[in-house]
Amino acid sequence: MRYARKILNRIGIEFSFRLRWAKTAFFPVKITIEPNNDCNFKCPQCQLPYSNKKPVHMSLHSLKEVIGQFPNLSHIVLQGLGEPLLNNDLVGMLRFGEGLGIHMEFTTNGSLLDKKTAVELAKLRNTTILFSLDGASSETFEKMRPGSNFGKIVDNVAYLSALRSAGVAPGLEARVLVTRHNAFEIPEIVVLAKRLGLDSVHLQVGLSDWGRGKAFKCVDSIKVDQEAHSVKVALEEGRKVARSCGIGIHVYYNGYANRKRCNWPWSSTFIASNGDVVPCCVIADATVVKLGNLFETSFEDIWNSQAYQALRRKIAYGDVPAYCKRCYR
Numbered sequence: 035m036r037y038a039r040k041i042l043n044r045i046g047i048e049f050s051f052r053l054r055w056a057k058t059a060f061f062p063v064k065i066t067i068e069p070n071n072d073c074n075f076k077c078p079q080c081q082l083p084y085s086n087k088k089p090v091h092m093s094l095h096s097l098k099e100v101i102g103q104f105p106n107l108s109h110i111v112l113q114g115l116g117e118p119l120l121n122n123d124l125v126g127m128l129r130f131g132e133g134l135g136i137h138m139e140f141t142t143n144g145s146l147l148d149k150k151t152a153v154e155l156a157k158l159r160n161t162t163i164l165f166s167l168d169g170a171s172s173e174t175f176e177k178m179r180p181g182s183n184f185g186k187i188v189d190n191v192a193y194l195s196a197l198r199s200a201g202v203a204p205g206l207e208a209r210v211l212v213t214r215h216n217a218f219e220i221p222e223i224v225v226l227a228k229r230l231g232l233d234s235v236h237l238q239v240g241l242s243d244w245g246r247g248k249a250f251k252c253v254d255s256i257k258v259d260q261e262a263h264s265v266k267v268a269l270e271e272g273r274k275v276a277r278s279c280g281i282g283i284h285v286y287y288n289g290y291a292n293r294k295r296c297n298w299p300w301s302s303t304f305i306a307s308n309g310d311v312v313p314c315c316v317i318a319d320a321t322v323v324k325l326g327n328l329f330e331t332s333f334e335d336i337w338n339s340q341a342y343q344a345l346r347r348k349i350a351y352g353d354v355p356a357y358c359k360r361c362y363r
C-alpha cells in the first residue's frame with residue numbers, strides 16, 4: 035500500500051511538472067537536509083567562508099521532525115553547506131533514515147573521518163558517502179582546499195574503504211568539482227579513486243555561484259568552459275581511464291534550457307540546518323531565497339505557498355529567476 039502510494043506520487047510529480055501546475059498535491063521524493071552549516075575548511079569556491087551565519091547543528095530530534103513532514107521519501111541527501119562530519123548526530127541520522135527504508139547520502143571533505151566514525155559508517159547498508167576528491171596530488175588538492183592535508187584525507191578514505199572491502203555497502207564514491215586547477219589531473223583522480231576502492235567518480239563541470247550571480251566572483255576565475263576542446267579532451271581521457279580500470283564515471287554540466295527545465299520545484303527541496311526552506315542545494319542559502327521555515331510552518335503549507343507557486347510559474351514559463359540563471363545555458 036505504502037509502495038503503491040509512492041509510485042502514484044512519483045507519477046503525480048512528473049505530471050504536475052510537465053503540465054506546469056503551480057499548485058501540487060505531490061510531495062518530494064528526494065530532499066536535501068543540511069545537518070550543520072559550519073566547516074573546518076575555507077575553500078574559496080564555496081560560499082560558506084564568506085558568510086557570517088551563526089553555526090547551527092540540527093539535532094537528531096529535529097531531523098525526525100523534518101522527515102516526519104515528508105510522507106513519500108525515498109532518498110535524503112544529508113548535507114548542505116558545511117562539513118557533515120562535524121555534526122555528532124550524523125551517524126544516528128543516517129541510521130534513522132535507513133531504518134525508514136530511505137536511501138541516505140552525504141558528501142564530506144574526509145578530513146574528520148576518524149577510525150571510530152569509520153567503523154560506524156562501515157555498518158551502514160543503504161547509504162552512499164561521497165568524498166570530495168578535488169585532486170590527485172597535494173599541490174592540486176590543496177589549491178582547491180587550502181590548509182587541508184591531502185595525505186591524511188587519502189588515508190582516511192582508504193581506512194573506511196578497507197573496512198567495507200568484503201561488501202558493497204555503504205556506497206563509497208568520489209566527487210570532483212572540475213576547475214582550472216584540477217581539470218588536467220582528471221585521469222589521475224580516476225586512478226586514485228580506483229586505488230582507494232571507490233565505486234565511481236562524479237565530475238561536476240559547472241560551478242555554482244550560489245544564486246548570487248556576478249556578486250559571487252570567486253568561481254569565475256577558476257571555472258572551466260565546458261565547451262572548450264581541452265576540457266572535452268580531459269573528460270574523455272578520464273572516461274577512457276575509468277573504462278580501462280573498471281570504475282564508474284559520471285559527468286554533470288550546467289545545462290537547463292527552456293525546453294529542458296529544472297524540475298526541483300516540483301520534485302525536491304532543500305532544508306537548511308535551522309529549518310529554512312530553499313528551492314535547491316545549488317543555492318543552499320536562505321539569504322538568497324527563502325520559501326519558509328519548517329519549524330514555524332508545516333511543509334505542506336510552504337510547498338503550496340504563494341512564493342512556491344510563483345517560483346513554479348516562473349520556471350514553467352521561461353521567466354527564470356536571477357538566482358537560477360547559472361544552471362541554465
Ligand SMILES: C[S@@+](CC[C@H](N)C(=O)[O-])C[C@H]1O[C@@H](n2cnc3c(N)ncnc32)[C@H](O)[C@@H]1O
Pocket residue numbers: 073077079080081113114115116117118141142143144165166209210211238240241242243244253
Ligand atoms: C558544499 S560541500 C559540503 C560537503 C563537504 N564540506 C565537502 O566539501 O565535501 C558539497 C560539495 O559542493 C562542492 N562545491 C563547493 N563549491 C562549489 C561551487 N561553487 N559550485 C559547485 N559545487 C561546489 C564541494 O566541492 C563539495 O563536493
Ligand code: SF4
Pocket residue numbers: 073074075076077080081082083115116117143
Ligand atoms: S566546500 Fe565543503 S569543505 Fe569546503 S568550505 Fe565548503 S563546506 Fe567546507
